[in-house]
Amino acid sequence: xxxxxxxxxxxxxxxxxxxxxxxxxxxxxxxxxxxxxxxxxxxxxxxxxxxxxxxxxxxxxxxxxxxxxxxxxxxxxxxxxxxxxxxxxxxxxxxxxxxxxxxxxxxxxxxxxxxxxxxxxxxxxxxxxxxxxxxxxxxxxxxxxxxxxxxxxxxxxxxxxxxxxxxxxxxxxxxxxxxxxxxxxxxxxxxxxxxxxxxxxxxxxxxxxxxxxxxxxxxxxxxxxxxxxxxxxxxxxxxxxxxxxxxxxxxxxxxxxxxxxxxxxxxxxxxxxxxxxxxxxxxxxxxxxxxxxxxxxxxxxxxxxxxxxx
Ligand SMILES: [Zn+2]
Numbered sequence: 060x061x062x063x064x065x066x067x068x069x070x071x072x073x074x075x076x077x078x079x080x081x082x083x084x085x086x087x088x089x090x091x092x093x094x095x096x097x098x099x100x101x102x103x104x105x106x107x108x109x110x111x112x113x114x115x116x117x118x119x120x121x122x123x124x125x126x127x128x129x130x131x132x133x134x135x136x137x138x139x140x141x142x143x144x145x146x147x148x149x150x151x152x153x154x155x156x157x158x159x160x161x162x163x164x165x166x167x168x169x170x171x172x173x174x175x176x177x178x179x180x181x182x183x184x185x186x187x188x189x190x191x192x193x194x195x196x197x198x199x200x201x202x203x204x205x206x207x208x209x210x211x212x213x214x215x216x217x218x219x220x221x222x223x224x225x226x227x228x229x230x231x232x233x234x235x236x237x238x239x240x241x242x243x244x245x246x247x248x249x250x251x252x253x254x255x256x257x258x259x260x261x262x263x264x265x266x267x268x269x270x271x272x273x274x275x276x277x278x279x280x281x282x283x284x285x286x287x288x289x290x291x292x293x294x295x296x297x298x299x300x301x302x303x304x305x306x307x308x309x310x311x312x313x314x315x316x317x318x319x320x321x322x323x324x325x326x327x328x329x330x331x332x333x334x335x336x337x338x339x340x341x342x343x344x345x346x347x348x349x350x351x352x353x354x355x356x357x358x359x360x361x362x363x364x365x366x367x368x369x
Contacts, residue, residue, distance in 0.1 A: 063338075063339075064282060072280045108291065155192075204218070
């Protein structure tokens with residue numbers, strides 16, 4: 060069902076990486092810049108991430124001997140350096156995820172570049188190393204993002220949803236490696252409930268949420284895909300949920316032939332395969348629709364056929 064699976068290391072059937080986005084209260088400050096300081100309960104829910112969940116998550120990874128990836132907004136790295144330092148100390152990857160969780164596709168050209176660079180430098184100031192990767196806050200990757208990431212020296216992006224395996228995004232500056240996931244692997248739909256953040260889902264049990272994630276895992280395992288949960292310490296790191304995940308990681312390891320690795324290692328492996336000719340990815344041109352003329356924002360702009368054809 061996957062026509063061109065990646066040859067994963069040591070004959071692994073699939074690659075797997077839990078990506079935990081440690082957003083903390085950046086979400087609140089972005090949504091309510093004037094009132095966030097007084098939203099104490101919502102802030103406490105979000106702070107649970109760095110203060111309670113991250114140490115628990117790191118314990119599980121240490122228990123199983125796996126290294127994974129955290130995406131952290133620059134402001135969160137500056138506010139919770141101890142959480143980020145613990146991730147780095149234990150060999151996990153920490154890559155950037157905006158500065159205050161701002162949305163690149165709602166910014167001007169200059170603002171997107173400014174906040175991307177500020178995000179990267181803030182994370183590096185705590186981790187001591189450049190970010191290998193990037194995830195756009197709330198998947199809000201813009202028509203400029205791929206080119207700006209290449210310009211900034213970022214190796215891979217993890218914001219898009221266009222395949223089950225890595226692929227390349229073509230830009231005038233070169234190609235950017237995409238390590239995709241999708242909303243079905245995100246923990247907001249099953250777990251997030253916050254009136255302050257206007258995302259009020261009927262909360263599911265950990266077992267029910269994992270039913271879907273396990274189906275995704277089995278399919279990726281069977282066909283050679285890339286399994287990437289997009290989770291948040293303040294949601295999935297809650298006690299009953301992480302207890303369930305701790306057990307499920309054991310189950311995945313028992314199944315065998317799963318390559319758990321940080322995203323940066325997965326990117327390096329994919330680049331090595333491209334370099335030695337053992338695998339060639341699909342290349343995608345970003346779908347760029349011409350902007351509607353002023354005053355005609357409601358009309359569809361129909362691109363010429365050659366722009367959408369691949
Ligand atoms: Zn986020």
